[in-house]
């Protein structure tokens with residue numbers, strides 16, 4: 001009897017491991033934020049990219065959030081890849097977003113991160129899809145660079161209506177291109193991202209719930225890895241510890 005019980009438990013575990021689980025990876029930025037937008041009062045500088053391939057609608061929403069009560073909602077009409085969102089800091093608006101990029105421009109690219117939460121709320125994603133993912137781009141007078149294949153939402157989660165939140169944290173050095181290419185005092189700095197997936201055809205209008213897929217984004221941040229403790233400071237701490245022990 002006992003043996004059979006153990007076998008059943010093992011079988012249950014094996015079954016459980018095959019069932020997709022709800023994944024909540026929402027978290028505050030991992031590193032020190034130069035810029036943080038949680039969409040609690042408005043969209044900040046965020047809106048449509050202006051070069052989206054599909055009809056889109058970008059709005060502030062309280063349907064889903066990873067911090068506070070609100071997030072940025074993007075409805076895309078019709079499946080496929082489309083660059084949907086954008087913020088732009090420039091020498092006219094001199095926004096917090098602009099100041100953050102200008103400050104980041106003087107740092108090594110592997111110490112500056114783009115972070116945000118991607119919220120897949122499956123009541124707003126057609127069950128026909130077998131995948132959704134995204135690419136992130138940055139654009140400034142030194143060029144357009146991107147990172148692809150981020151934040152995968154697979155068919156098991158989509159068809160099972162199992163919501164998940166995925167935290168993105170990518171160093172600037174991982175964007176395609178090479179060298180330190182964020183210019184200081186640039187005319188403009190842009191950041192944005194795409195949606196992509198195979199949920200079927202649209203009807204030409206975003207936001208009407210027909211042929212649309214919807215994704216929410218929250219806590220968009222530009223962050224900096226904290227300064228490591230210098231070897232000199234570590235040496236002093238070590239010396240103090242030795243002195244205390246001897247004393």
Ligand SMILES: [Ca+2]
Pocket residue numbers: 038039040065066067068069070071218219
């Ligand atoms: Ca929020």
Ligand SMILES: [Ca+2]
Pocket residue numbers: 077078202203204205206207208209210211212
């Ligand atoms: Ca539609």
